[in-house]
Amino acid sequence: xxxxxxxxxxxxxxxxxxxxxxxxxxxxxxxxxxxxxxxxxxxxxxxxxxxxxxxxxxxxxxxxxxxxxxxxxxxxxxxxxxxxxxxxxxxxxxxxxxxx
Numbered sequence: 006x007x008x009x010x011x012x013x014x015x016x017x018x019x020x021x022x023x024x025x026x027x028x029x030x031x032x033x034x035x036x037x038x039x040x041x042x043x044x045x046x047x048x049x050x051x052x053x054x055x056x057x058x059x060x061x062x063x064x065x066x067x068x069x070x071x072x073x074x075x076x077x078x079x080x081x082x083x084x085x086x087x088x089x090x091x092x093x094x095x096x097x098x099x100x101x102x103x104x105x
Contacts, residue, residue: 045052
């Protein structure tokens with residue numbers, strides 16, 4: 006079975022599906038935005054209070070700590086991970102040499 010033929014037959018279907026999905030997401034997002042704008046026009050005072058509350062909550066969050074935590078974890082686990090990957094690669098090389 007020639008896989009190149011299968012891939013070229015499926016590509017238009019995949020592309021069309023992706024375009025349809027993107028169009029659906031875009032239309033739903035536009036509808037939600039319009040609904041949100043309408044609610045803001047109906048009660049602007051409530052919208053301002055919600056925005057102030059959200060801004061206050063975001064200001065109180067330890068954003069620097071939240072962003073630094075993954076970087077610290079990556080720095081901690083990078084050396085052992087690289088050691089394990091190097092050992093695995095060395096094992097593959099030794100195994101290939103022993104087969105010859």
